[in-house]
Amino acid sequence: MYCAVGCINVAVMFLIYYWLEGMALVEGFPAASAWAIAYLVSTWQAHFLHRWLTFESPTGYTQSLIVMLVIYGILWLISTASIAYFSDILGYNHIIIFFINEAIFGFLSFLTLRWLAFPLSDGRITRSERLAEFKERRRA
Secondary structure (H helix, E strand, O other): OHHHHHHHHHHHHHHHHHHHHHHOOOOOOHHHHHHHHHHHHHHHHHHHHHHHHHOOOOOOHHHHHHHHHHHHHHHHHHHHHHHHHHHHHOOOOHHHHHHHHHHHHHHHHHHHHHHHHOOHHHOOOOHHHHHHHHHHHHHO
16 A cells, blocks of 8 residues: 555656656756655645555554654755755756655655654554544534
8 A cells, every 4th residue: 555655656756746846846956856845745735645555554644744754854955955966966867866866765754654654663553444534524
């Protein structure tokens, strides 16, 4: 499930990235500026999809969102610096660097999200149980 959700997240992020990179938002750093914005936009989507579909975690929404924002914030800084250095400064192909960054930081995201934002120690809640709980809250 993580791979399916990850593919959706990567596809959306790549479309945003590719569109913004062509706009050259920051002169001299078109890849880094596009990456930074695409990463931020896709962060919310990633949290929502991973919470509901991947980890089946009963961890509270606010708690998991805060932990995830810290995790993604740290990875955002490091990955943006990485793409700036390799693509914008050294001149490597920005699309290749995008996918290398995705492979490295996607794996790190999975590990840190599993251990910190959606820990197994919190237990599991199935998608059907979460949906029933959501419907019940909406009725109240």
